[in-house]
Amino acid sequence: MSEKVCEVKNLTYTYPKSDKGLKNVSLYVNKGSIVGLLGESGCGKSTLAKCISAQIVPDSGEIICKKIGYIFQDNYASLNPAKRVGWLLKETIRYGNPASFADSDRLIKNILEETELDESVLDHYPNELSGGQRQRIGIAMALLSDPDILIADEPVSALDVTVQKQVIRLINKLNEKKNLAILFISHDIKVVREICNYIYIVKDGEVVEEGESEVLFTNPSTEYTKNLLDSSYLETENV
């Protein structure tokens, strides 16, 4: 049986001044697996990720997670625009993985190789780089803190299709190489189908269906999932 690196039990969170939020959500992520959180925009996927990463405090429920790395959706806003990339990576090691700070130069060199970035990016400010490069730096920063689970909150939704493919390939490669658990959040069915082993379908703050990726896509059990898949096929046909 695989080791669980993150488990959420009966998590409930209500947005301030609203009756919406997460309702009794439970999920788990095993070591080495890529778990997808799929649902429409505004269904609570990112809120769940924020609860898991302790950015917001849930009303009730239990979260047992090992060390988390976080990849933000907006690769521009998630990198400090006033600092050079080299400084950002060093700062990540200084606080995310302080035991290895003395060896930070080697770690940075390795992570640049793993994320297929050139060493010249270290001297640049984030705005001087392309969207794909910035997202790779976001991934590199998430990995430098030596996490057990990586939460990727819509990591490719702001990228064009070609760069999307490159980033997905990179995430797949890192998952295989490091046996890293990944919680992959997306509203894009095709992307989730391509990358995830196990999927949770979220609707209005609740998990309405879950299952192995291929089983869920070939034999959805709820009406909502069927509609979600149909809308994706329609979209493909229209393209």
Place this chain on the structure above:
Amino acid sequence: MKKIKINNQKKVGLIIVAIMIAFVLFGFLNRNSFDAMNKDLILKGSSFLHPFGCDEFGRDILKRTQMGMGISVVISFFSVLIGTFFGTLIGALCGYFGGIVDDFFTGIINVLFAVPSLLLALVFVSLFGSGMVQVTFALGIAIIPSFAKMMRSEFRKQRELEYVKMAKLLKVPTARIIFVHILPNVTETFINCIFIAFNNCILAEAGLSFLGIGVQPPFASLGTLLSDAGGYIRSAPYMVFFPALSLVVLLFGIGLLSSGESFHHAYSKRFKD
């Protein structure tokens, strides 16, 4: 090294301020004679040796203007230093933490805002007496509220950005997030605030000295010179004209420095996408 590109307004501002600083420094080199009286020169107009003319005690107005501007600039510099330090600190704490910290300091700031800066400085001077040190502290305290308010709004914007959330996730100490991560991102507002505050301080100091509660004799500031010249505005208008012109040119130069793209922005170009 990167080449700094700045707009024409700033270039003109820099040139004006550099000339005014040179004007002041040149005056300080000859400071032994700024209060030297000469009864033969009483109320003498412009001449080759005394281009700004002489006052009612036969003192050279050029030298007194140079000394006066120097004192005004030094007082304003230290006032801005005090206001910047405390204003930034209060604004950063309010903007970053929000909640009760924000409510507490914003309440005080709003009360202080209801009182005009000059009046606030007047109260301070009347409590602690007049003089250069008192005026410096009075003006420094008077600009804290506006500085704090500007920095608060900047920090509120920044704290919601994902790079700050990323730093929090990494458990970077709060003081480091505020001063090392966020502060460099608000330098554009910060620098412009400094120039505006500097301008306001020079004006306020001139106002206080004009009212006789600022710089005390034998020293003079631009406000003192204007105040002293008030009685001679018809018989010796140059006594008003040259100090006033110097004040206006200095304010204009500093005003130009705060216009358009900031130096920080022009230097780094890091915020341009």
